[in-house]
Amino acid sequence: DHWPEASVTVFSALLYQVSRGEEFTGSIDDILTKLLESTKMVESNLLGHEREVVKRGLTELINGTLASLIVDDSSPEHASSVIASIVPKIRALRYLRGLENKRDFSIRDWVKNDDKKGWLFIRVSEEEMDAAGPLVTAWFDTVIKAVLSLTPSKDRVIWNVIDELQSLGKINSLKTALNEGRKHGLRNILGFTSANELMSIYGEHSAKAMLSQCNTKLVFQTDEPTAAKWNAELLGMEEVVTENESLNFGKNDSQGLNEQRSDKYLIMPSEVQRLPAFTAYLKFSGDYPVTQIKTAYTERAVVAEPREPRQMPPPLVVKQKVILPRELKIEQGLAGSSLNEPLV
Known part of the structure; x- marks a missing residue:
């Protein structure tokens, strides 16, 4: 868990x-520019040998934090690994460009207003998931934390699907949501195709602990x-008791009765593998039997386009600053190249 935690700490800072x-205007372009800008410098060591060094703006931003x-x-390999884990989060910010002038909407305010009812859909297509996934994760995390900040209530019901x-x-707050969300009115429905993938993300112990809090299983x-x-x-599982009777014939005839206790699946793995389409096993919390149910697919009429892609702003180009020794500056200046510092 080190890399995710480290990247969250650095990205938040x-x-x-x-x-x-002081120059921050609140735009996504400002954020991206500050995170992506860098300066290429030529430094000399004690022996007078020169080398090119690229100093990234993000390392200067977090100095003192x-x-x-x-x-x-002092540990460039470790720093590079952390920065590499931040790149997907920075990349996801590109999809927020140009939204600063749109109507404001606060997920926290929407959740905290008990008088407001409705649905909030967060939908991303498969081809966009790799890039926009960090944003979706952050939004779900925001929803959960907003609900957990509410006062406990027996009447409030908020479904998180x-x-x-x-x-x-x-989603860092998901485990807490499953453990403590009920008293705040939070109800969770989680759908996933593979428990193994879930364990690779959350760890085997945490994934099993989370799923144990889901009382109804389909x-x-x-x-x-x-x-x-x-x-x-x-x-x-169920406990099965098997009685074995034994008979011994001889000089001293005897008869014995032995009990063997063993656990048996309520539903065998092979039965799960053979389930037909739209059929599932349903297990409720409490003293209820596991039952097989059938669902039906309903074809809905198309009443509107499923999504309308917005026009994205032009690509943001962040130029690299260059600081060179005086001799190289003069050569570059004579060649007509523009520098970020005057020649004199």
């Missing part, structure tokens, strides 16, 4: 530092043997 800048302990110049959970990154067909076995265990 970067956004905070950028927002505190806790994040500077993670991105340390996440389909294809394994396609998102780690299991559809899966071919993968390990997943089928895991789903069968999820549906539960």
Whole structure:
């Protein structure tokens, strides 16, 4: 869990530092420019040998913060690994460009207003998930934290429905939502295709602990043997008592009765593998039997386009600053190249 935690710490510090800048206008372009800008310098060592050094703006931004302990110049390989894990988050910010002038909408305010009812859909197509996934993860995290900040209520009901959970990154607050969300009125419905993928994201122990909080379980067909076995265990086991009678004939005839106790799947893994389409096993919390149910697919009439892509702003180009020794500056100046500093 080190890399995700380290990247979150550094990325949060970067956004905070950028927002505190005197020249910050509140635009996404300002944030991206500050995060992407860099300066190429030529430095000389004690022997007079020159080398090119690229100093990135983001390392200067976090100087003096806790994040500077993670991105340390004395450990360039570690710093590069952390920065590489931040790149997808920075890339996702591109999809927010140009939205500053749109009507404001606060997820936190919407959640905290008990008088407002309605649906909030966060939808991303498959081809956009790799790039926009960090944004979707952040939005779900915001929803959950906003609900958990509310006063406990027996009357409030907020449904949090996440389909294809394994396609998102780690939602840090999800485990807390499953453990403590009920008293705040939060109800969770989680859909995923593979428990193995979920365990690779959250870790085996955390994933099992999270799913144990989901009292109602609906299991559809899966071919993968390990997943089928895991789903069968999820549906539960029963204790089976087998009695074995033994007879001994001889000088001293005897008769014995032995009991053997063993656990047996309520639903065998092979039964999970053989489930037909639109058929599933349903398990409720409490003393209710596991039952097989059938669902039907309903073809809905198309009343509107499923999505309308917006016109994105032109690509943002962040130029690299160049600082050269005086001799090289003169040569570059004679060649007609523009520099970020005057020649004299």
